[in-house]
Amino acid sequence: MIIGSILKMAVPIVIAIFVILILAMGYVKAPPDTAFIISGLRKRTIIGKASVKIPFLERIDKVSLKLIPIDVKTSSAVPTADYINIRVDAAVNVKVSDQKDKLALAAQNFLNVKPEYIGQVAREVLEGNMREIVGQMKLEEMVSDRQKFAEMVKTNAEPDLAGMGLDIVSFNVQNFIDDNSVIENLGVDNIVQISKKAAIARAEAEKEIAVATAKANRESNEAEVAANTEIAKKQNELAIQKAELKKQADIKLAEAEAAKGIQAEEQRKTLEITTANANLAKQEKEIELKEREVTIKERSLEAEVKKTAEAQKYATQQNADAQLYSTQKKSEAELFERAKQAEAQQIEAEREAAAKIALAEAQKQQGIAEAEATRAKGEAEAAAIKAKLDAEAEGLMKKAEAMKQYGDAAKQQMELDTIKVFFEQLPAIAEAAGKAYTNVDKIYMYGEGGTNLTGDIIKNMTQVSEGLSQSIGLDLKSMLAGFIGGKATSSKDSTTVEVYPANYTEVKD
Numbered sequence: 001m002i003i004g005s006i007l008k009m010a011v012p013i014v015i016a017i018f019v020i021l022i023l024a025m026g027y028v029k030a031p032p033d034t035a036f037i038i039s040g041l042r043k044r045t046i047i048g049k050a051s052v053k054i055p056f057l058e059r060i061d062k063v064s065l066k067l068i069p070i071d072v073k074t075s076s077a078v079p080t081a082d083y084i085n086i087r088v089d090a091a092v093n094v095k096v097s098d099q100k101d102k103l104a105l106a107a108q109n110f111l112n113v114k115p116e117y118i119g120q121v122a123r124e125v126l127e128g129n130m131r132e133i134v135g136q137m138k139l140e141e142m143v144s145d146r147q148k149f150a151e152m153v154k155t156n157a158e159p160d161l162a163g164m165g166l167d168i169v170s171f172n173v174q175n176f177i178d179d180n181s182v183i184e185n186l187g188v189d190n191i192v193q194i195s196k197k198a199a200i201a202r203a204e205a206e207k208e209i210a211v212a213t214a215k216a217n218r219e220s221n222e223a224e225v226a227a228n229t230e231i232a233k234k235q236n237e238l239a240i241q242k243a244e245l246k247k248q249a250d251i252k253l254a255e256a257e258a259a260k261g262i263q264a265e266e267q268r269k270t271l272e273i274t275t276a277n278a279n280l281a282k283q284e285k286e287i288e289l290k291e292r293e294v295t296i297k298e299r300s301l302e303a304e305v306k307k308t309a310e311a312q313k314y315a316t317q318q319n320a321d322a323q324l325y326s327t328q329k330k331s332e333a334e335l336f337e338r339a340k341q342a343e344a345q346q347i348e349a350e351r352e353a354a355a356k357i358a359l360a361e362a363q364k365q366q367g368i369a370e371a372e373a374t375r376a377k378g379e380a381e382a383a384a385i386k387a388k389l390d391a392e393a394e395g396l397m398k399k400a401e402a403m404k405q406y407g408d409a410a411k412q413q414m415e416l417d418t419i420k421v422f423f424e425q426l427p428a429i430a431e432a433a434g435k436a437y438t439n440v441d442k443i444y445m446y447g448e449g450g451t452n453l454t455g456d457i458i459k460n461m462t463q464v465s466e467g468l469s470q471s472i473g474l475d476l477k478s479m480l481a482g483f484i485g486g487k488a489t490s491s492k493d494s495t496t497v498e499v500y501p502a503n504y505t506e507v508k509d
Helices: 002-026 100-110 115-136 139-144 146-162 182-261 266-300 302-402 408-435 449-472 476-489
Strands: 027-029 034-039 044-046 050-052 059-064 068-073 085-096 166-178
Touching: 002 027, 034 100, 044 050, 044 100, 059 100, 068 115, 085 100, 085 115, 085 146, 100 115, 100 166, 115 146, 139 146, 139 166, 139 182, 146 166, 166 182, 182 302, 266 302
Parallel strands: none
Antiparallel strands: 027 050, 034 044, 034 059, 068 085, 085 166
């Protein structure tokens, strides 16, 4: 039972292995340029495909589908329809047809053979058909229309080759050859005819060239004359335009220059206008002479260059007018220039006066500043003197306190000493107040400047005396008033003390 089971399992395996071996041994694949023909159990043809051939039961045969080039030549001369013996050389390409019915015929005729054998068989068939067609056509027709000859041979040979399973891919005639130089003579005749036609054509062309040359020369001459005439006209127009442009430019220039003479002096303007009128009269005479010369020249050259003379005449007139206008405007411009110069001088004088006023104002401000500085310096020196007097007065006060015990006589003596000191120092105070102004080179007084300077000096002295009174507790003004009153009422035997400033000068009536 075990053996039977093994056998049952082994049989399918063996069968499968056998099938695989058959498939491996019989697998074939045809390339695109070869036809594989499998025959035996079932006949089939494969091209560019794969199939399976059953070993021992089927066989495989090959037919080449490659292109076969053939050089087809007639082995001997063949007479044409007009009885001229020629030989033909042609290049033909054939191949085994891949159509099913033609491929079956090719398998019967060329199975497992080389392409050279197929080409040899096709060459014999093509040569026979080419001989047949040569006998049907005339030489001149074949030579002049090779395509027609090739098509006729191809059409005539295709049924024969199709019976063998072959197709004509291309058919080209290479050459026609004859031993009697007939083709060459046909060419000579054509050459003569062509040469004749060429000579006639050349003569006709030379004739046409000569006619065209003469016509072109005539037209060229006419064109040259017309061009010269047009050039002369254009030159005249150009001269006129130049004169007109120059006139306009001179007018614009004269107008620009005349803009400077709007405020000209009337007397000089009258003089210049008179001179300009004289020049105008002179120029008008010159213009009349030039016009006469132009008229004479115009009459002598009227037939040839009349337009040029007219243009020159017009240009001369325009130049004379422009020159006249320019002279007049130039005179007016000179008048205007002189007026402008006078106006500029006046403006310059006004500017100088204004500069002097500005300089005086600057000097005034400088003097004021220097006076302020001097006044400040005087005030400082007066303050120093005042401090000194305060110190001396304080010393006197201390001395007075010490002398209180001596009574009124001592007190009166102290007051006299104080007044004496004040008057001794008063010139120094005044000198200090005015000394600061002695170093100033010049002092410019504007408005009430002089009164202020004197007042400043007196004010400084007053401040010193008031400061001294406050520091020592003595009223200098009252003391001086009492002292002066006592002097006036005192007896002859009273002691009188007169105190004057060091620089005091008595003025008598």
